[in-house]
Amino acid sequence: MMANNGEGEGPADGGPVRHVPVLLRQVLEALAPSVGETVVDGTFGAGGYSRAIVEAGANVIGIDRDPTAIAAAGPVIAASHGRLSLIEGRFGDMAEIVDEAVGGLVDGVVLDIGVSSMQIDTASRGFSFQKDGPLDMRMSGAGPSAADVVNMLKVGDLARVLSFLGEERQAGRIARAIEARRTERPFETTLDLAAVVGRVVGRKPQDRIDPATRTFQALRAYVNDELGELARALVAAERILKPGGRLVVVTFHSLEDRIVKRFIRERSSAPSGSRHLPDVQHVPATFSARNKAEAGDEAEIAANPRARSAKLRAATRTDAPARTGPDAEDFIELPALADLPRSGVTR
Structure with missing residues (x-):
């Protein structure tokens, strides 16, 4: 669920695994980064995706909420020769982060939803x-x-x-x-x-x-409010992607995948109303779904067990305005859960 990038969820038995980007080939095919483009890697982690995107010639804005990931990123940043900038923050806030960083729209957004193996492996x-x-x-x-x-x-x-x-x-x-x-x-x-x-x-x-x-x-x-962060990140991606921009999301659990699937399905259709405003005028689709969910093949799963539960979904941004207002997050339906305890918390 969040602050990972290509490293993915650990294996089901919790054993040690290598830091290997999950579904890297499929991610690059769907993201299609090219020279001069700008891509947001919203879940930098160990930089697996960012490194490959830079090697393809694109510029990368990396985001991670984990200060240890930021501190360990020096070699990846150095190898990028100025084409990777890394910002500490939540990817649910990527619209504000990108606006401050580049002041414009971007060509791609990639998210790898889950805890990184660096985090799992650190007791x-x-x-x-x-x-x-x-x-x-x-x-x-x-x-x-x-x-x-x-x-x-x-x-x-x-x-x-x-x-x-x-x-x-x-x-x-x-x-x-x-x-x-x-x-x-x-x-x-x-x-x-x-x-x-x-x-x-x-x-x-x-x-x-x-x-x-x-x-x-x-x-x-x-x-970590992981599902809420995911929902906010999807809405943010809609706001910052230029027409023709690509959204690529890798998930590891059914709850996350259902949210992404519902978002892409809703944004790829043209609803005439909502439960809040049933009589509003026609709303154009903001994304075009690019494929059904992709998974790792047998060879990748054998070489990298964390790919076993991974699913990739992708969509391309249309030229329609991003949806705003109370309907923007209608795709996520979460039950009311208790607020986090605030007294006596661990600092």
Whole structure:
């Protein structure tokens, strides 16, 4: 879900993996960067996509909310010979970031939605249930942590988070087990939480994923507002792409893919109204869908397990004005979840 670029989601078993850009060939084919063009890489991560886009001759504006990704980007920036600029920020704010950086429209936007392998592999970031570390999961390092969430949310609110964002069938049982344990002592580490979840969910020999996978996915998405960021980024891309500009999005989970699919489908049609203003005049399509979802082939999945769940969707910007107002984010339908805890948060 966010602040990644080509590195993708870790494998289902949480084991170590190499930093390999996911679906790189397909991304470059759909993005089609060329000399002199400007492309926004909204999820820079380790710079896998940015590096390839620069090599194709285009200029890149990279965005990442993770200060550690920014700090580690020196070699990629140096190798770009001035054609890559990297900005710390949220890709949901890319319209404002791009306006300040170039003051105009761009030729392409690429997003790789998910946690990067750099984050997973660093135990102190608290993303992995395979490595013991503080229960953190904050991509930017600021605001409430995953520990704050599991220690402070009401059990019903926590169950809703796990059910929706993690698609966890045993969300209620897990939330009640967390509530029972935190009355004894608060959760502080990743393996502590994973052990409690594992006892509730159990694991059969045929299970492909760790019992804690969905719980950790849900907490990470909640702490970082990942689905909200994705929705805002798609609307922002519509605003900053010039006619003929390409939007390319790689996702790793069904919730994210459904949001992207719904956005492209809605923006590729020409609705005559909405639930807010049913009698408004005809609204032209702002995108033309370029393909159905693409996935990695057998060779890539064998070489790079993180490509197993990856899906790529792409669309081309038309010359119609970007949609604005209350209808702009109608494509995303999220249930009301509790606000993040604000008292006693980890800094």
